[in-house]
Amino acid sequence: xxxxxxxxxxxxxxxxxxxxxxxxxxxxxxxxxxxxxxxxxxxxxxxxxxxxxxxxxxxxxxxxxxxxxxxxxxxxxxxxxxxxxxxxxxxxxxxxxxxxxxxxxxxxxxxxxxxxxxxxxxxxxxxxxxxxxxxxxxxxxxxxxxxxxxxxxxxxxxxxxxxxxxxxxxxxxxxxxxxxxxxxxxxxxxxxxxxxxxxxxxxxxxxxxxxxxxxxxxxxxxxxxxxxxxxxxxxxxxxxxxxxxxxxxxxxxxxxxxxxxxxxxxxxxxxxxxxxxxxxxxxxxxxxxxxxxxxxxxxxxxxxxxxxxxxxxxxxxxxxxxxxxxxxxxxxxxxxxxxxxxxxxxxxxxxxx
Amino acid sequence: xxxxxxxxxxxxxxxxxxxxxxxxxxxxxxxxxxxxxxxxxxxxxxxxxxxxxxxxxxxxxxxxxxxxxxxxxxxxxxxxxxxxxxxxxxxxxxxxxxxxxxxxxxxxxxxxxxxxxxxxxxxxxxxxxxxxxxxxxxxxxxxxxxxxxxxxxxxxxxxxxxxxxxxxxxxxxxxxxxxxxxxxxxxxxxxxxxxxxxxxxxxxxxxxxxxxxxxxxxxxxxxxxxxxxxxxxxxxxxxxxxxxxxxxxxxxxxxxxxxxxxxxxxxxxxxxxxxxxxxxxxxxxxxxxxxxxxxxxxxxxxxxxxxxxxxxxxxxxxxxxxxxxxxxxxxxxxxxxxxxxxxxxxxxxxxxx
Numbered sequence: 001x002x003x004x005x006x007x008x009x010x011x012x013x014x015x016x017x018x019x020x021x022x023x024x025x026x027x028x029x030x031x032x033x034x035x036x037x038x039x040x041x042x043x044x045x046x047x048x049x050x051x052x053x054x055x056x057x058x059x060x061x062x063x064x065x066x067x068x069x070x071x072x073x074x075x076x077x078x079x080x081x082x083x084x085x086x087x088x089x090x091x092x093x094x095x096x097x098x099x100x101x102x103x104x105x106x107x108x109x110x111x112x113x114x115x116x117x118x119x120x121x122x123x124x125x126x127x128x129x130x131x132x133x134x135x136x137x138x139x140x141x142x143x144x145x146x147x148x149x150x151x152x153x154x155x156x157x158x159x160x161x162x163x164x165x166x167x168x169x170x171x172x173x174x175x176x177x178x179x180x181x182x183x184x185x186x187x188x189x190x191x192x193x194x195x196x197x198x199x200x201x202x203x204x205x206x207x208x209x210x211x212x213x214x215x216x217x218x219x220x221x222x223x224x225x226x227x228x229x230x231x232x233x234x235x236x237x238x239x240x241x242x243x244x245x246x247x248x249x250x251x252x253x254x255x256x257x258x259x260x261x262x263x264x265x266x267x268x269x270x271x272x273x274x275x276x277x278x279x280x281x282x283x284x285x286x287x288x289x290x291x292x293x294x295x296x297x298x299x300x301x302x303x304x305x306x307x308x309x310x311x312x313x314x315x316x317x318x319x320x321x322x323x324x325x326x327x328x329x330x331x332x333x334x335x336x337x338x339x340x341x342x343x344x345x346x347x348x349x350x351x352x353x
Numbered sequence: 354x355x356x357x358x359x360x361x362x363x364x365x366x367x368x369x370x371x372x373x374x375x376x377x378x379x380x381x382x383x384x385x386x387x388x389x390x391x392x393x394x395x396x397x398x399x400x401x402x403x404x405x406x407x408x409x410x411x412x413x414x415x416x417x418x419x420x421x422x423x424x425x426x427x428x429x430x431x432x433x434x435x436x437x438x439x440x441x442x443x444x445x446x447x448x449x450x451x452x453x454x455x456x457x458x459x460x461x462x463x464x465x466x467x468x469x470x471x472x473x474x475x476x477x478x479x480x481x482x483x484x485x486x487x488x489x490x491x492x493x494x495x496x497x498x499x500x501x502x503x504x505x506x507x508x509x510x511x512x513x514x515x516x517x518x519x520x521x522x523x524x525x526x527x528x529x530x531x532x533x534x535x536x537x538x539x540x541x542x543x544x545x546x547x548x549x550x551x552x553x554x555x556x557x558x559x560x561x562x563x564x565x566x567x568x569x570x571x572x573x574x575x576x577x578x579x580x581x582x583x584x585x586x587x588x589x590x591x592x593x594x595x596x597x598x599x600x601x602x603x604x605x606x607x608x609x610x611x612x613x614x615x616x617x618x619x620x621x622x623x624x625x626x627x628x629x630x631x632x633x634x635x636x637x638x639x640x641x642x643x644x645x646x647x648x649x650x651x652x653x654x655x656x657x658x659x660x661x662x663x664x665x666x667x668x669x670x671x672x673x674x675x676x677x678x679x680x681x682x683x684x685x686x687x688x689x690x691x692x693x694x695x696x697x698x699x700x701x702x703x704x705x706x
Contacts (some may be wrong), residue, residue, distance in 0.1 A: 030478050048477060069458070069479065074447045084647060087440035090459075094427045098461030098471075103479065105422070105458045106443075108451035118451075124398065125383050126422065126456065236651055268651040275653045294437060295648035298589055298621040300628045 010051035019047035067127040068102045070321060073115045073134070075108075085291055085308070086134060089156060092314035093132060099315075100322050102129075116145050123151070130321045136160060136172065138206060143170050154320045156313055158337070160206040171324075171335040173316045177207060177290070180306035180342035181214030181260060182221075184288040187304070187344060188258040189222050191352045193286060197228035197246055197256030199239065199266050211262050211290070228256045232266070239269020240276075247277065247285070257285060258350070264289035264296050267303055271349065286350040292343075302347030309340050316340070363404035372400035421455045423674060424481040426468045428461075438644055438661070439487060442509060445667035446485060452668075453675050455482075469498050476504070483674045485509060489525065491559060496523050507673045509666055511690070513559040524677075524688040526669045530560060530643070533659035533695035534567030534613060535574075537641040540657070540697060541611045542575050544705045546639060550581035550599055550609030552592065552619050564615050564643070581609045585619070592622020593629075600630065600638070610638060611703070617642035617649050620656055624702065639703040645696075655700030662693050669693070 016023045021044060028035045029044035036044070047053070072090065094104045107122055109115040122128045130152035133142060138160045146153045147170070155172040158164065188196050198215040201208030208231070219226035230246060232238040239261065249255040261267035267289030274281050281287050281301050289296055292307035320336045323329040329336070369376045374397060381388045382397035389397070400406070425443060447457045460475055462468040475481045483505035486495055491513045499506045500523070508525040511517065541549050551568040554561030561584070572579035583599060585591040592614065602608040614620035620642030627634045634640050634654050642649055645660035673689045676682040682689070 030474075045473075045477070067479075074444055084437065084441070087444050088437070090443070091427055091440050094459040095461045097459075103458050103460055103475065105456050106447040106450075107456055108448045122456065124401075126420070265651065268653075272653045293648075294646070295651050298618065298648050299652040300621075300625045 010053040012053070014051055015044065015047045015053045018051055019044045067129050069105050069126060069128045070097055070102050070318075071105050071107055071119060071122050071128040071131045073109050073118065074106050075110065084293065085310075089134070089310050089314065092310045093317065096311070096314040096318040100318055102318065102322070112140070112142055116142060119146070119151075123149075129325055130154075132156060132317055132321070138162075144168065152321055152324045154317050154336070156317060157207075158339070169335045169337075171320050171337065173313045173320070173338045173340065175308045175313065175342050176339045177211045177306075177342070178214030178217070180290065180344065181211045181262075182218040183342075183344040184260050184304070184306060184350075185215055185218035185224075186222070187346060188260065188286055188288070188350060189224065191258075191286060191350065193258040194224055195228065195254050195256045196224060196226075196258045196260060198226070198230075199242055199246075199259055199261040199270065200229060200231045201234055201262050202231050208262055215260055225254070228254055234263050234265055236265055236269040236272070239266035240273045241269075242266070243270040243273035244277075247273075247279075259285065259287050261287065261289050264291045264293045264303060264305055267305070267349075268295060268299060271299065271301075271303065281349045282351045283353050286352070288344075288350050292345050296345070296347065301349050304347045304350035305345055307343045307345050309342065312340055363406040365406070367404055368397065368400045368406045371404055372397045420480040420482050422458050422479060422481045423450055423455050423671075424458050424460055424472060424475050424484045426462050426471065426487070427459050428463065437646065438663075442487070442663050442667065445663045446670065449664070449667040449671040453671055455671065455675070465493070465495055469495060472499070472504075476502075482678055483507075485670055485674070489513060491515075497521065505674055505677045507670045507689070509670060510560075511692070522688045522690075524673050524690065526666045526673070526691045526693065528661045528666065528695050529692045530564045530659075530695070531567030531570070533643065533697065534564045534615075535571040536695075536697040537613050537657070537659060537703075538568055538571035538577075539575070540699060541613065541639055541641070541703060542577065544611075544639060544703065546611040547577055548581060548607050548609045549577060549579075549611045549613060551579070551583075552595055552599075552612055552614040552623065553582060553584045554587055554615050555584050561615055568613055578607070581607055587616050587618055589618055589622040589625070592619035593626045594622075595619070596623040596626035597630075600626070600632075612638065612640050614640065614642050617644045617646045617656060617658055620658070620702075621648060621652060624652065624654075624656065634702045635704045636706055639705070641697075641703050645698050649698070649700065654702050657700045657703035658698055660696045660698050662695065665693055 012023055012026050016026045021040060026044055029041055097104050105128060107118040109118040119131060133153055133155040134157060136155045136157040136159060155170060158172045158174040159170060161168060185196055198212065200212050203209060216226045228246060230242045232242050246256055259270055261270060267287050270287050271281050274285055279285055289303050289305040292305040296303040296305040316338050365376055365379050369379045374393060379397055382394055450457050458481060460471040462471040472484060486506055486508040487510060489508045489510040489512060508523060511525045511527040512523060514521060538549055551565065553565050556562060569579045581599060583595045585595050599609055612623055614623060620640050623640050624634050627638055632638055642656050642658040645658040649656040649658040669691050
């Protein structure tokens with residue numbers, strides 16, 4: 001049996017010869033161990049150990065040999081629902097990544113520029129192959145920087161740039177929030193509501209404007225007025241306050257019998273206010289949320305909400321990255337962009353009886 | 354200037370010489386770039402690039418050069434609260450790790466043996482330095498395996514072995530669940546309750562038995578009967594059902610006026626049942642949960658619950674690993690074991706008026 005090659009450093013081929021398998025099998029042992037029989041896997045691992053073979057994950061020059069590490073930023077811990085949704089997404093992403101032999105590496109950063117510094121460090125010290133970004137916004141410097149560096153990435157969240165298909169276009173997967181809100185409005189109309197109000201985020205939120213558009217479009221299509229609306233920060237107490245305000249019908253305006261909320265946090269605040277006013281959620285005032293957070297199912301009455309298919313988002317993101325890293329698709333030249341439909345989950349809070 | 358050393362592979366010393374800095378500075382450039390001036394960092398990075406230096410993250414023999422990667426397993430995504438608590442913990446852990454220059458690497462595995470296979474793969478392909486384990490249980494094979502391999506690890510969750518300080522002892526950080534439940538019982542006693550029931554998990558759960566003990570101890574200390582109890586799976590509907598059953602007072606037994614629940618999921622199910630029976634949570638039947646999940650604050654009425662200090666748990670775990678990896682402490686010889694106190698968060702569900 002031949003010993004290791006020149007320079008004393010064992011190569012993948014050395015391992016293959018020692019284990020009497022193909023180089024592809026050694027590669028699978030490293031990247032997709034589940035694809036091998038336990039016996040073959042043990043033989044390859046023994047050979048790796050005997051030869052002291054070290055898979056070279058920092059060799060950026062060897063593009064064919066990838067580290068199979070995908071970096072994701074986590075933000076400062078918060079107790080709010082949006083943060084929890086991202087935690088759940090992270091979990092789904094780790095699961096999807098694993099199924100294609102990738103591992104997720106988390107870097108913590110506060111703000112976009114800290115995020116880029118963290119990416120740079122990760123690439124230099126750990127040879128991360130690709131990144132998944134969240135929270136895309138207009139004129140997002142992160143995408144431009146990653147493009148410039150030739151780094152593979154994809155975003156959970158579409159581009160909000162003026163020309164999303166222009167030269168700065170990137171790969172993303174997103175959930176069609178406007179469609180979700182339209183489904184909520186249509187459901188409330190079937191329950192007999194004709195004055196359906198909207199509780200949204202401040203109008204500088206691109207995500208919030210998209211959902212607002214869903215409410216306006218659905219009301220218009222149904223021939224209903226789209227006139228009762230409010231824009232507040234995404235906090236429980238803001239939901240409580242705005243519900244009091246809208247139900248008090250400022251300046252003698254119309255009183256809504258249903259409120260479509262842009263988040264579960266705001267909707268749960270509205271439910272608290274209904275309880276305080278002695279009103280029943282559903283029969284007296286119908287309420288819907290967004291995210292289908294665990295709270296929506298567990299609160300009483302149950303909160304009708306819009307479910308984001310996080311597992312599908314994660315699987316599609318990993319598929320995009322894998323295609324580019326495998327050389328199957330050049331996403332920089334032709335970005336993959338997928339808008340997934342959400343699903344309305346009806347519970348008692350929106351049922352007239 | 355000298356060229357690279359023998360075998361053609363540049364070493365850290367080669368980089369230091371080329372950049373005219375110390376080896377420690379090169380190490381810092383790799384592991385703590387923020388500690389260097391941008392100018393020095395650029396010089397080191399140029400030298401790394403010119404020499405094609407590849408930080409050798411798979412060299413297990415060079416204990417001094419660590420990868421600064423910490424592995425954590427994630428389980429299959431679930432929608433329940435316990436899973437969400439772990440997602441929140443993961444987030445806190447990523448944040449704590451980052452503050453000491455570590456990155457978290459997530460591996461997905463279903464079951465303990467798949468977890469060990471994933472650890473082995475991670476160590477062979479990515480040179481992970483240490484692991485954080487969750488969900489420790491009696492006769493946990495993972496700890497023994499990691500000990501045997503000489504791998505640094507710590508557990509969120511104490512050892513449940515018969516002799517936790519014996520030769521198999523390991524480092525852990527946990528939250529004192531029994532103390533949390535005692536605090537809930539004491540609070541309910543101050544609200545005037547004398548028949549305080551317990552809604553627990555099946556008795557084969559070590560965590561559940563610990564919390565049961567807290568209820569028994571507190572009732573005994575207060576001179577109250579500890580006689581109304583039930584053990585059910587951790588599901589919302591199980592909480593609904595058990596509440597009906599306990600309030601119907603089987604066999605003419607005592608009817609509890611307060612229910613201490615082992616989880617928020619069960620407590621939220623109990624709240625649904627109270628609403629169905631036309632009873633007010635708080636004035637009619639007091640209810641407490643465990644975890645202080647976002648739902649506890651956002652449901653109506655708010656659910657009194659027991660908050661786990663996840664950020665503190667994460668910080669302590671990272672501190673333990675860092676001490677061992679830095680050679681400051683040999684945790685295998687003298688395990689670090691920390692039981693953190695939880696905090697009772699009182700809301701309307703347990704207030705008599």
